[in-house]
Amino acid sequence: MPINKLALVRYKTIDNCLQNRFRKWTLDDLMEAVSEALYEYEGITKGISRRTIQLDLQNMRSEKLGYNAPIVVTDKKFYSYEDKQYSITSIPLTEQDMGTLNEVLGVLKQFKGFGYFQELTGMVTKLEDKLYKQQHKGKSYIDFEKNELLKGLEFIDPLHKAIINRKTIEITYQSFKANQSQQIVFYPYLLKEYRNRWFLFGMNRKGSSAMILALDRIEKFKELSEKYVKAPFDAHMFFDDVIGVSKAPGQKPSTIVMKIDKENAPYVITKPIHPSQKILKEEPDGILFSIDVVWNFELERELLGFGEKLHILSPRRLAGKIQSRLKHTLQKYQRTE
Numbered sequence: 001m002p003i004n005k006l007a008l009v010r011y012k013t014i015d016n017c018l019q020n021r022f023r024k025w026t027l028d029d030l031m032e033a034v035s036e037a038l039y040e041y042e043g044i045t046k047g048i049s050r051r052t053i054q055l056d057l058q059n060m061r062s063e064k065l066g067y068n069a070p071i072v073v074t075d076k077k078f079y080s081y082e083d084k085q086y087s088i089t090s091i092p093l094t095e096q097d098m099g100t101l102n103e104v105l106g107v108l109k110q111f112k113g114f115g116y117f118q119e120l121t122g123m124v125t126k127l128e129d130k131l132y133k134q135q136h137k138g139k140s141y142i143d144f145e146k147n148e149l150l151k152g153l154e155f156i157d158p159l160h161k162a163i164i165n166r167k168t169i170e171i172t173y174q175s176f177k178a179n180q181s182q183q184i185v186f187y188p189y190l191l192k193e194y195r196n197r198w199f200l201f202g203m204n205r206k207g208s209s210a211m212i213l214a215l216d217r218i219e220k221f222k223e224l225s226e227k228y229v230k231a232p233f234d235a236h237m238f239f240d241d242v243i244g245v246s247k248a249p250g251q252k253p254s255t256i257v258m259k260i261d262k263e264n265a266p267y268v269i270t271k272p273i274h275p276s277q278k279i280l281k282e283e284p285d286g287i288l289f290s291i292d293v294v295w296n297f298e299l300e301r302e303l304l305g306f307g308e309k310l311h312i313l314s315p316r317r318l319a320g321k322i323q324s325r326l327k328h329t330l331q332k333y334q335r336t337e
Contacts, residue, residue, distance in 0.1 A: 006042065010056050011065075013037040015088045016154045017079075018071065024078040027053060040158065040223065060088065152198060152215030156191060159200055159221070163188045166228040168205075172219040181219055186211070187228055189235035192245060194298075199245050201235060210238075210249045243274055244298025253292045256299075257313040261286045264309045273302060288313070300325070
């Protein structure tokens with residue numbers, strides 16, 4: 001049964017909705033989501049009928065498309081997947097698909113050793129693991145870091161398209177500190193991942209200020225027809241001197257000098273805290289390192305994670321801040337005794 005382009009957009013949109021278990025989806029909700037997707041991707045403004053969505057759900061449930069989607073209805077109106085892990089994008093590959101992907105994998109593996117293709121290493125390993133799981137009934141012997149319960153992952157693809165196509169967007173956003181959501185007219189420049197959490201970097205039209213927004217705090221967004229404003233700085237280099245995502249435009253890095261005890265220094269050598277890391281001096285009881293980074297919350301949290309294994313030598317103000325936080329932590333434990 002051939003599937004046309006519009007049907008694929010509808011199926012993928014419904015699939016994204018039913019995977020999102022943080023809200024309940026009625027037929028009207030699915031109609032609205034599909035209508036928005038058709039407008040976004042195809043410029044179709046007439047919306048979608050209730051009957052079409054019902055037929056789409058029926059087709060996804062059936063064997064016609066090979067999906068056999070476990071769609072259930074609760075309280076006679078809310079649609080969801082009975083299997084929390086199900087997605088139409090994770091249906092089993094055919095033997096022909098497997099053969100083709102194995103051929104592609106063989107070609108990619110030839111390039112892994114070349115400097116220009118170093119980025120392929122992780123991708124090739126993931127593809128190998130995916131094929132192995134498919135061929136061996138789901139067994140895997142490699143576990144990639146992931147968090148499938150994260151909110152906001154459904155925004156990655158459409159936001160990426162908005163960045164590529166230089167679209168101004170309006171975001172409905174509620175930070176953890178805000179009592180209610182707000183609408184932000186935004187010029188998106190870059191998607192960034194940090195510790196398995198995704199962020200959108202860009203500029204707020206109001207005040208022309210740079211902002212970083214967490215995708216898990218975005219409620220919805222839409223493209224606007226107004227003119228897109230390019231970044232007044234190199235967005236791709238903005239985070240080069242940062243651990244994490246907290247940085248203000250114009251904020252300069254500091255040279256952080258620290259001593260890590262002899263036992264833990266090898267771990268820091270093999271997994272640097274930051275690309276700017278340098279070994280300054282080796283001493284009998286440890287090694288002196290330096291990094292050139294912006295001082296932010298993520299830096300403090302990273303350094304505190306080493307506990308008594310690390311000693312900040314400079315700048316003195318940062319050393320004092322870390323010392324103060326450790327004392328405050330100790331006081332909390334003393335109060336519970």
